[in-house]
Amino acid sequence: MIMGFPEQKHIGRNTTAWLYLAPNFLGFLSFTFIPVLFAIVLSFFRWDIFNPPQFVGFENLRDLLGMSIVNGKIAFNDPYFWKYLWNTVFLMLTIPVNMLVSLLIAIMLNHPLKCIGFFRSIFYLPTICGGVGILLLWSFIYNPEFGLLNQALALIGIKGPGWLTDCTWAKPAIMLMGTWGAMGGTNMLLYLAGLQGISEELYEAANIDGASVFQKFRHITLPMLRPTSFFIFIMSVIAGFQGGFDAAFILTGGGPAGATTTLSYYIFNHAFVWFNMGYAATIALVLFLIVLIITIINWRFGGNVHE
């Protein structure tokens, strides 16, 4: 059982307890539990919200995931879904890079120097500033003519591309923005907390054995931070599968040619632009299934990371 209590005096019982729980529980029922059930039901219907819903059984699922072989080639029923799933996964390639940068920053901040608090606050700024304001800033930075990036490149004689309108550069541009926003943020604080939990004696013992800085990093720091790294990785992957909406909406409109459309943007379009409620619910449930599988992997292999 996840919550064993020693038997103690309890402050309240049934009725009192439910009074305290009620507001939260009602919210939970109306905006989480019932909607999830409703989404499952919805995925069996075709519904544009203007006409009455029409029961179609598993057709939505077939339209979404189905494939057939035509002339020896695989033809997907919804090639867009697979393309956008690939986009979503591709954008997550920054996760290891972000983690490494966060770890480096955390290691540097773990030294007893002056101004550490100052630097920590500076590094945390992009995290607190996030949202539409920062996305607008980046649309300015990536502007082909006036943007900071292309003007800086022009100084060294390179003519930069239209970052957000070029099929090759749109994804890397979004990823770079993500790294800038994430490197000194919450993950870095988690690493910092993890580093401070490593016993100093381990390093002293290694010093006596004449270990180099790199050896200490490889054989003490990294293994001791494994639970933290695992936690950050899983959380980033879960967030990654659900992410990308704001950037796609504000910066690129999902383009060029769908290069920056992620699953969440695709779901939004199906639900609230094209009003395919049933189909949108189906995609959302498939997304849920992916997240669920990752969470189960987390439980199975994550050990005691999450209390």
Added chain:
Amino acid sequence: MNRHVFHKNLNTVLIYAFLIIIGFTTIFPLLWMLATSLKDPYADVSKLTSIVPSKCHWDNYRAVFVETNFLREFCNSVFVTFTITAGKVFTSSIAAYAFARMIFWGRNHIFLGYIATMMIPHSVTMIPTFLLLQKLGWIDTYYALILPEMFTAYGTFMLRQFFLNLPRDLEEAAMIDGCNSWQIYCNVIIPLSRNALITLAILIFMGSWKNFMWPLIVIHSAELYTLPVALAKFKEMYGIQWPLLMAGSVIMILPMFIVFIAGQRFFIKGITLGAVKG
């Protein structure tokens, strides 16, 4: 010995160099945003060579507030965010109190249900919630912005873990003195959990202030726009007037900045609460 000191100093210098480079990379775009927001919107202002505006056009900020509906949208955001923050902290703290300190039918099962739903993507619940609100006729009202955001499984979970670790002596003393459960909550639990509550409140504030997708979905009338939606529309209208656009962005970011600075002391410690244990 000298060599050792030299190495130590070299290390310190390298660390500072690294920190300064990363810090510069982080803060330069933000400073550029601030500088751009003060430039003349009608001149060719975006040249890198003129990073610092020759003359501060504070007028941009006045223009953003006066010539658009920004003041109204700012007030909407303030109202919605404060209501959500207060509501969420209140509902989740009393629920966490019940989970941590009371005994009732189904407690463990309900709590397990809360944990299980924390990983459900927002996209799954968003569509049915929209349809539900539409049925109630609440689309395009403050209700749609606020009500679905009034509870949090994550906050309840985090506070419950925190409450479980509070010492019980004070509560027991209060019980012996004849305090009822509400008095214990107000006079014992809340004062002891100040850090956790402030951390949660800051997290909720930031999340709600930045929230873009949900207001975009449920709000259609301009007078109910929150800041993020307003800024996105602003970009469609004034796409090329970067100084005005950046002024709007600065206005959106400033409250989060102030809240962060004010609560930083609690926040940096609190954010790792309940996430990882060694």
